[in-house]
Amino acid sequence: MKSLNRIQDKTINVGIDIGTSRIRCAIAEVNTDSKEIKLLGIGSSPSSGIKQGSIIHRDQIIDEIETAITDAETMAGMKVNHVHLSISGDHIRGINTQGAIAIQKNGHSQMSSEYDISREDVRQVLELAKAISFPVDRDILHILPQEYVIDTMTGIKDPVGMSGRRLEARVHLVTMATSTATNLAGCIEELGLTVEGFVFQGLASTIATVDEDEKELGVAVVNIGAGTTDITVFHDGGVRHTGVIPIGASSITNDIAVMLQIGKEDAEMIKLKYASAKSSMASPELNFDIPVKEGELKRDISEHEVSRYVEARMVELLQLIAREISRADIHESLTYGLVLTGGGAQLKNLTGLAEETLKLRTRIGIPKGVSGAIDIASTAAHSGVVGLVRWPLYYDEKQFSEPTGLTFKTVVNKLSQWFKEFF
Ligand SMILES: Nc1ncnc2c1ncn2[C@@H]1O[C@H](COP(=O)(O)OP(=O)(O)OP(=O)(O)O)[C@@H](O)[C@H]1O
Ligand SMILES: [Mg+2]
Structure with a gap:
């Protein structure tokens, strides 16, 4: 096996998506010139050590992560050493903020205007935009520029090389609980x-499923996982809102288990096989046997009856999603509506229910823009892990500041700083 994360003009990107129901690992080769991404390996493992983004059983999660990585390494025929990790949970917060600086006179300019904006100016204005106070246990996860304003000109995407006296950056900041990140990084x-x-x-699944046009004209990407639902709203090419609802598709499984008085495994099977998000699309005549324990009476139920409960739960979740989208404060409508992704988006007839409930056009988000072994990753459930391997390209293109993802080292440094402050 080769052991590398970089070969000539090619880089190896590795993503690990740690979910409530599954851990997925993807290894991809990125051509740094053409920006093409080829998926070399995909691995996965059931997940039982994490709940809604937070670790509940450390040893178990480490074993499960190892299984997913080994799977992917075997398929790719290489060992990896650097990874990008996804993070979710209701500790994630998104906030819109801005910063502004005066542009210094550039003495060397040959042009009539001497106030050219440099990369350093952009870096400085982003530093200012993120300089807002947070509680000590939070850290910045992403600084996502929405637009720049030069004097009175708004809507600028890349101000480098333009001239002006005042540069303003409007950004979307995403913050996370430091301890959650530290614990996840510790496992890796x-x-x-x-x-x-x-x-x-939520952002990782966006990168894999929507294109620039959709981000420009407005789209809300909703990743429905087992335990969490992540929402990312785009408009004018920038992120306007991010949010996490601590409810996912496993709540449907729980409802079915309680309603039919059966175990979660049987309830999950029934959900996958018979449940429909629109009960009107499920037949009242099609009955199936409910799994029963030995000695219990045989029971059956119609697909329609089960789907009535599923629909009620999904309408509730869609209403919470609508509330999150409204927080983006976009007065224009979202032209591209809703993109549903994550394993939960695979529930039968969910797009129909979403269109009806939210009055937004809706499609399912399947990972795209990647070649190679994409066949096995062409499901909505893989959007997060595929987005992770595309992230370093997205980051290079869009960011001007220091890396937004915290490394384990910086998190540990920050923690030791607090300890010094406390004692
Ligand atoms: N065909 C399907 N119909 C209905 N639900 C489905 C289907 N396929 C997968 N799911 C559900 O999707 C969920 C898993 O999705 P996913 O793999 O995106 O979650 P996760 O990443 O493990 O969780 P999270 O992101 O919340 O931590 C499970 O609840 C599963 O039952
Ligand atoms: Mg997930």
Whole structure:
């Protein structure tokens, strides 16, 4: 096996998406010139050590992460050492903020205007935009520029090389609980790997599923996982809102288990096989046997009856999603509506229910823009992990500041700083 994260003009990107129900690892080769991404390996493992983004059983999660990585390494025929990790949970917060600087006179300019904006100016204005006070246990996860304003000109995407006296940056900041990130990074370090950065799971799935046009004209990407639902709203090419609802598709499984008095495994099977998000699309005549324990009476139920409960739960979740989208404060409508992704988006007839409930056009988000072994990753459930391997390209293109993903080292440094302040 080769052991590398970089070969000539090619880089190896590795993503690990740690979910409530599954851990997925993707290894991809990125051509740094053409920006083409080829998926070399995909691995996965059931997940039982994490709940809604936070670790509940450390040893278990380390074993499960190792299984997913080994799977992907075997398929790719190489060992990896650097990874990007997804992060979610209701500790994630998004906030819109801005910063402004006066542009210094540039004495060397040959042009009539001597106030050219440099990369350093952009870096400085982003530093100012993120300089807002947070509680001590929070850290910045992403600084996502929405637009720049030069004097009175608004809507500028890249101000470098333009002239003006005042530069303003409007950004969307995503913050996370430091301890959640530290604990996740600790599990990866335990396996001898380095965490290059964290990416908000909602943003990772966006990178894999929507294109620039959609981001420009407005789209809300909703990743429905097992335990969390991540929302990222784009307009004018920038992120306007991010949010996490601590409810996912496993709540449907729980409802079915309680309603039919059966175990969660059987309830999950029934959900996948018979449930529809629109009960009107499920037949009242099609009955199926409910799994029963030995000695219990045989029971059956119609697909329509089960789907009535599923629909009620999904309408509730869609209403919470609508509330999050409204927080983006976009007065123009979202032209591209809703993109549903994550495993939960695979529920039968969910797009129909979403269109009806939210009055927004809706499609399912399947990972795209990647070649190679994409066949096995062409499901909505893989959007997070595919987005992670595309993230370093997205980051290079869009960011001007220091890396937004915290490394384990910086998190540990920050923690030791607090300890010094406390004692
Ligand atoms: N065909 C399907 N119909 C209905 N639900 C489905 C289907 N396929 C997968 N799911 C559900 O999707 C969920 C898993 O999605 P996913 O793999 O995106 O979650 P996760 O990443 O493990 O969780 P999270 O992101 O919340 O931590 C499970 O609840 C599963 O039952
Ligand atoms: Mg997930």
